[in-house]
Amino acid sequence: MIGNYIKVAYRNVIKRKLYSIINTTGLALGIASFFIIALYIIDELSYDRYNTKAEKIYRICQIYDFGGVGENSASLPFPVAFTLKSDYPDMIDEVVRIFNYQSPRSLMVYEDKRFVEKGLFFADSTFFDVFDHEFVKGNPETALDKNYSVVITESMADKYFGNEDPIGKTIKFEETYSLFVTGIIKDVPGHSHFHFDFIASMTSVERVYGGRLPQTWVWNPCWTYIVLNKNVNPGQLEKMFPDFVNKYFYDAEKDNVTLYLQPLTDIHLKSRLDYEIEANSNIAYLYILGGIGIFLLIIASINFMNLSTATSSSRAKEIGMKKVVGAYRTQLICQFIGESIIMTLVALVIALIMVEITLPTFNNFTDKNIDLNILLEPTYLFSIIGLVLIIGILSGVYPSFYLSAISPISVLRGSTGKENGSAIARKVLVVLQFTISIMLIIGTVIIFKQLQFLQKTDPGFNKENIIVIPVSRTPIVGKYDVFKGELMANPSIVSVTAMDDVFGSAHNTHEFRPEGFPDNKWQFYPALVVQYDFIKTFGLEILAGRDYNEKNQTDPITGIIINEAMVKHVGWCSNEEAIGKIFRSLQGREKVIGVINDFNATSLHKSSGPFVINMKESRSSIAWFLNYVAIRITPGAHDDLHGFLEEKWNEFVENRPFEYFFLDEELKKLYKEENNLSTLSLIFTIMVLFIAALGLLGLSSYMAEKRTKEIGIRKVMGASGFRIISLLTIEFLKLIIIANIIAWPLAYFIINDWLHHFAYQTPVSWYIFLISGLATMGMALIITSVKAYTASRTNPADTLKYE
């Protein structure tokens, strides 16, 4: 019997090539897109899970909360890790700290090879006990035991040593001390929340801090991970944290400090803290993509159902006769569901080929390394089989019940049965399909608009035409004034300043005590440590008071500039009132000399808040805080300046590659995830529309064919071609209008929900809805008109004779 089913199915496919191609291609495209999205999601969900202890590894994070201002930090002070381990040895199996001087760039030198590397980190010797990394050479147990030992990745081994054996060789770090290579590991997997090229022993850092690691409980530059004992749950350890904070953190801050645990496997998708090692992804985007993936499958399945029921009249005779000769309805239902499963299998094979072909491009675009072979893992393999069965059964179940209900008598009479019922169901499915399509169009447009908005919104300072040069640990730090002077000699350079972090992208928090706050407590406020001309270079606006003035010698020691939000936060009535108020810092008594406008010191995911602009006076402080030089240039001057800047760099810095970036380009990277999301949703929305269009093409062709006689008669009665086209298209247009009416409010609610993730939101304009509606109607009109036009051109004499 099964042989008979397959034969009939095959011959039906061949007989109705157009519909079969539409059906299978649509389904294959739907499945292929779903797989690509699924692979992407699987990859995103797999972050850090390659670690055998992944389920027991937690990162300790720290909240500094000073009346809503402060930080939620991914990193901790140096002493926390091992103090915690020694206080709670039964609860914690391992701890490890990771540190990079809060400076992502290090000059690494081996013989004549000199590179500025962003992947150097220092870690405790327990690093490889916590995280799994495959050693190609060296012993993970001892690799980081000694001072100045470093483990490098295979790529770095190749980059620095080529064919030589790197073990025992030394790489010079910042031309200060030599690191001995003690191990080579495989490159860090793509799905790790933290990528490094070099891991050096933490003890190597001690010399810089006078022989031992910093003991302060304030400065928090260490990403700290623990492996919990298998019998302990995170809540149990977290209960100990208040006592721990109370015992060790300084009196001035302990009331405002909260420690908590963050599961390692949550970091990539759920963590957006201050001082993340790398920018993380966002689980909300996976939900959006997952939703699109499921919509794609639904739309493709709807095509299948629609075309199956629409073309059912051509199978009515088969069904009728099978019933006449004694087929039970259940047997027919099984036959049609079976056919549907077979078609789904065929579509699956085509889909897998499509995925294999497009995956490299997709990987390239998303900066991933996804392999189709993941799907061969038993879990996924069974899921795919399950998926085929579900799609096959779901797409087959309606047609099978509908078709198997055809009465043999009506077939013998020449009718195809319950056309009315199926026509209504088909209309419902078309409406559903287009509702989804319209929602996706609106969603994608808004995502794009929001991205544009984020990138174009005025952050409160002028980010255009600013070149930033990383200068930390270079001779420029010591000779900054001279360097600045030489730059300013170039007429294309408008102004020059320096800062400790990239303005608009990141910042630290520092301790202050504004006038009127308790004497014994520091407040931690977001702040940048800058050099003269900061306000001018970034085009900030002085609302009250004045800027730092080079002629005023005491400004760096006693002057501080705050923004308007800070004035409000402290509770001063006006900007003018703030001028002259005392603002204590670690430097001593400082006075507010200026109030500037509010601005976004990081991405627009967060709203702007109180901020302090400060200068340091001592040489050592300047050395520590002078990490980036920012240069405002005249528009269009970049090409001429590049050579000049490099020349100046080389005059001041020997043997270190010149690096620089444009501030506006750098700030765009803050929205990398939104950028990815918008492009992915665009691609898949186009896919959804294409599949829906394919379905509409199939359905409208079929309808036109079915109404051949009616069209013939109408033409005989004098209907014009235009009238015939309207007749055939208007029915579909009505459905699209209904779909719009349903989709608009749904899209509105969903989009608003998504936008609430942002502190700054693009307005949800009515015209986006209108355009999406018109676009879908236009598309439907074009597709349905194609076949309607052909139908309207047929000679009624032919069609009526045929009838």
Place this chain on the structure above:
Amino acid sequence: MIKTVNLTKIFRTDEVETTALNKVTFEVKKGEFVAIMGPSGCGKSTLLNILGLLDNPSNGDYYFSDHEVSKFNERHRAKLRKENIGFVFQNFNLIDELTVFENIELPLIYLGMSSGKRKMRVGEVMDQMQISHRKKHFPLQLSGGQQQRVAVARAIVAEPRLILADEPTGNLDSTHGEEVMTLIENLNQAGTTVIIVTHSQRDAEYAQRIVQLFDGQIITENIKKRFI
């Protein structure tokens, strides 16, 4: 073999009620060859559908092999049908996607017969109908006469006790029509009960008894030949 008592069939739409059969009472004995005649719309096909267990009457009783079957559900009727009744239609109703062999084989599949036995039985019937040389052809590649022979082959392959034929020659020229009627007559002579619905007096002549239907009622029962 077949007996109907006051068989009534009423078709209802929203506004119209049509009585297709009005208290039809008649009997067909085992081995009989009966022709049902009458003008278009008189209820012939409706009667045949009910006799063929494709439809249930609105009222009245229908005894098939002494069992009252008029209230049987679809599944029960399907079982009875496939084990006892073969159908021949005016428009052949062959499945275009199946070959001659596969079309004839169909009833045996639903009877659950093994593949080997099916092959043998279909082979016998094709020989009997002289269509073996066309076994791999599709219906649309055959002439009308050949198609109807395939349809007859399909009707008899399961060796039914009753054959119902609805205008079996309606789409055939006279030569092919005669050929098909001879086939049916031969089957009857071999012991199969046959009921045909026809407009054609010539076809009706093959039957032993002609039942005249008019407006859903039997108006005459003309016993042509003595029932043997």
